[in-house]
Amino acid sequence: MKFPYSEKVLEHFRNPHNVGNIENPDGKGLEGSPACGDMVAVYIKVNPETKVIEDIKFESYGCASNIATASVITDLAREKTLDEAKKITWKLASEELGGLPPIKAHCSVLAVEGLRAAIRDYEEKHGLVIEKETTTEEVVRSRLKHVMNPLTGLDIIRTNLILKTSIEDGVVRVVVDLPADHQFASAIKEDISEKLRSLWDVKRINVVFIA
Amino acid sequence: MDERVLEAMTPYFFDRYAVATSEFGYSMGTESKEGLERARESIISKLEASSGEVIFTSGDTESSNTALKGVSWALKDKKGKHIIVSKIEDFSVLNTAKALQKQGFDVTFLDVDAEGFADIDGLRKAITKETVLVSIQHGNQEIGTVQDLKAISEICEEKDVLLHTDATHSFTRLPLSVKELPIDLITMSAHTIHGPKGIGALFIRKDTQINKFMDGGFQEFNLRAGVENIPGAIGFGKAVELVTEEEIRHLKAMRDRVIDKSLSEIPDVTLNGNREKRLPHNANLTFHYVEGESITLLMDMKGFAVSTGSACFSRSLESSHVIRGIGGDHERAHGSVRFTFGRYNHMVDADAAIEAMSEIVARLREISPLGRK
Incomplete structure (x- = not known):
C-alpha cells in the first residue's frame, strides 16, 4: 500500500x-x-x-x-x-x-x-499578560496570518486574499478579495472575527467582501 | 475488470487489429467494423434504442461534453442560449456548463432537495423559450440518489426542450428505456460496470440537432471524429451483456446491509440520499464527530477502499459539492463516507467493512473533542 x-x-x-x-x-x-x-x-x-x-x-x-x-x-x-x-x-x-x-x-x-x-x-x-498593546494595523495583519485561505491551505495574508485592513476608533475593517456568496465567505468571516475579537481595544469588526 | 471482458477484447488487439473500414474495405477492416457494430448493438438493445442512435466516445466526460456543447452550439442561433443543469451533477456536466457560461450561455443550476432530488417545479419554471437543453443525471455519483426521470422527461417533452441524462453510474443497473421515456441524450461509461477504462458511449435520439465536438474524420455517423477504440467498444459491449438481474439484487443486498448495520450498530450516523431510490451499489453515510480522510486512510490500512466528501480528502480542499448541494453543512461532508460494491464483493465483505468502520469510528471518536456524551 x-x-x-x-x-x-x-x-x-x-x-x-x-x-x-x-x-x-x-x-x-x-x-x-x-x-x-x-x-x-x-x-x-x-x-x-x-x-x-x-x-x-x-x-x-x-x-x-x-x-x-x-x-x-x-x-x-x-x-x-x-x-x-x-x-x-x-x-x-x-x-x-x-x-x-x-x-x-x-x-x-x-x-x-x-x-x-x-x-x-x-x-x-494567571495575569501573565502584562502590557496591553494598542491594536495597530500591524497587529491586525499578524492575527490574520492565522486565518487560512481555504483555496490554497496557506494563510489569507500570504496569499493576498486580504485587500485592505484598517483600524479606527476600535473599529477594524477587513476587505476580502472574494464574492460575498463564495462557499467559504461566511467561514472566513467567522474566523477573521474570531481571531480579532479577543483584542482588548477592538469594539467592532467589519468584514467586507468584494470581487 | 471482468476477465470475460478482457477475453472478448484480446483478439481485437492482435488478429483483428485492423481499424474499422466500410463494407467495401479490406476484409480485416470489415471484421473490425462488424465487432464494433455488435458492441454497439449490445448498448442499443439495453436502452431499447434504434440503430445509429449510439456513438462510442472515450468515456463519460467526453459523452457529456459532446451532449452539452454539441446541442448548445447547434441550437444557439436557432433557439437560444439557455441551459439547465442540476447542482449535484458530476464535474463532467457541471464544468462543461460553466465553460458554456463563459461562452455567453445562460446557465441555471437547478436546486435539489435534502435527499438530492431535483426540484421538479423549479425545473418547470426555469425552462424558457430560450432553453436548448436540460441536463439532469440519473443516479448520483456520491449519494446515489436516483432522479425521477419520468417526471423530468415529461416536462421537457411538454416544453419541447431536449433532455440529456448522465447515466454513468446507473446504466445497466437500473432500467432505462428510451422507448418508454422521451430522453434525447444519455451518457454512459464502461468503467463503472467492470468494463475497460477509456471507453464510453452517448445515446443521441434520431434527428437530434447536435454539432460535432471534435473535428476530423467521419467516424461514428460523423458525430465523433477519430479512429474507433475497437477493443474498448468490444469490452464495453461485453460488460453490458454480463450484467444480470441476480447480480443487481446481490449489490442491493450488500448496500442495504451496510446502510442498515451502520444506522443500527453505530451511533450518530446519518444516511445521505434516499433510502429506497438510490443506486443499487451505493451507500453513503455521515459518521458524525469524525473526519473522512482519517476514516478512509484507516479503512485502506485494513484493505477497504472507501471514499469521502471531506474537504481534507480533496486536492482542492473543497468539501463535496453534492453534500453541500443537498443543504449539508461542512460537518455533514466532513464525516461522509461512500461505500460502493461490485461483482466481486460478497456479503461477508459488507459485514467486515461495517465491523472495521465500527471500530475505526469508535477509535476516532475517542480522539475527537466533539460529541462527548
Whole structure:
C-alpha cells in the first residue's frame, strides 16, 4: 500500500500520543479551520512555580496530518516551559514528521495554534499578560496570518486574499478579495472575527467582501 | 475488470487489429467494423434504442461534453442560449456548463432537495423559450440518489426542450428505456460496470440537432471524429451483456446491509440520499464527530477502499459539492463516507467493512473533542 504520508506521520496517526483531555486543565485552547473543517483542542497542566508543562493532551476532529501533528507537538511541548513551548512552530512539527504534503500545511498550523491558544489561555488566567498593546494595523495583519485561505491551505495574508485592513476608533475593517456568496465567505468571516475579537481595544469588526 | 471482458477484447488487439473500414474495405477492416457494430448493438438493445442512435466516445466526460456543447452550439442561433443543469451533477456536466457560461450561455443550476432530488417545479419554471437543453443525471455519483426521470422527461417533452441524462453510474443497473421515456441524450461509461477504462458511449435520439465536438474524420455517423477504440467498444459491449438481474439484487443486498448495520450498530450516523431510490451499489453515510480522510486512510490500512466528501480528502480542499448541494453543512461532508460494491464483493465483505468502520469510528471518536456524551 502506498500512502501520501511519511512513515512517521502514519505512525503518529495510527498510534497518536497524548490523546484525551485533562480535567480542570490550567490552560485550554480550541482552534478550528475554515479551510477543511478540522478542529483541535489542547489541554495543559502547568507547574505554577517552574511554569513547566507537566501534562498535555489533545483531541482532534481532523484528518491524518492534523492528528499526527497534534501528537508530535504535544510530545515536543511536554516538560518544556511555557516560553520554550511557545517557540514550537509548525515548521518544526513538520520536520519532526518527515514532511507533510504542502496542501496539508494548514493542518499542522492548526495543531500548533491549539498549543499556543492553550498557553495564552493559561497566561491570561494567571495575569501573565502584562502590557496591553494598542491594536495597530500591524497587529491586525499578524492575527490574520492565522486565518487560512481555504483555496490554497496557506494563510489569507500570504496569499493576498486580504485587500485592505484598517483600524479606527476600535473599529477594524477587513476587505476580502472574494464574492460575498463564495462557499467559504461566511467561514472566513467567522474566523477573521474570531481571531480579532479577543483584542482588548477592538469594539467592532467589519468584514467586507468584494470581487 | 471482468476477465470475460478482457477475453472478448484480446483478439481485437492482435488478429483483428485492423481499424474499422466500410463494407467495401479490406476484409480485416470489415471484421473490425462488424465487432464494433455488435458492441454497439449490445448498448442499443439495453436502452431499447434504434440503430445509429449510439456513438462510442472515450468515456463519460467526453459523452457529456459532446451532449452539452454539441446541442448548445447547434441550437444557439436557432433557439437560444439557455441551459439547465442540476447542482449535484458530476464535474463532467457541471464544468462543461460553466465553460458554456463563459461562452455567453445562460446557465441555471437547478436546486435539489435534502435527499438530492431535483426540484421538479423549479425545473418547470426555469425552462424558457430560450432553453436548448436540460441536463439532469440519473443516479448520483456520491449519494446515489436516483432522479425521477419520468417526471423530468415529461416536462421537457411538454416544453419541447431536449433532455440529456448522465447515466454513468446507473446504466445497466437500473432500467432505462428510451422507448418508454422521451430522453434525447444519455451518457454512459464502461468503467463503472467492470468494463475497460477509456471507453464510453452517448445515446443521441434520431434527428437530434447536435454539432460535432471534435473535428476530423467521419467516424461514428460523423458525430465523433477519430479512429474507433475497437477493443474498448468490444469490452464495453461485453460488460453490458454480463450484467444480470441476480447480480443487481446481490449489490442491493450488500448496500442495504451496510446502510442498515451502520444506522443500527453505530451511533450518530446519518444516511445521505434516499433510502429506497438510490443506486443499487451505493451507500453513503455521515459518521458524525469524525473526519473522512482519517476514516478512509484507516479503512485502506485494513484493505477497504472507501471514499469521502471531506474537504481534507480533496486536492482542492473543497468539501463535496453534492453534500453541500443537498443543504449539508461542512460537518455533514466532513464525516461522509461512500461505500460502493461490485461483482466481486460478497456479503461477508459488507459485514467486515461495517465491523472495521465500527471500530475505526469508535477509535476516532475517542480522539475527537466533539460529541462527548
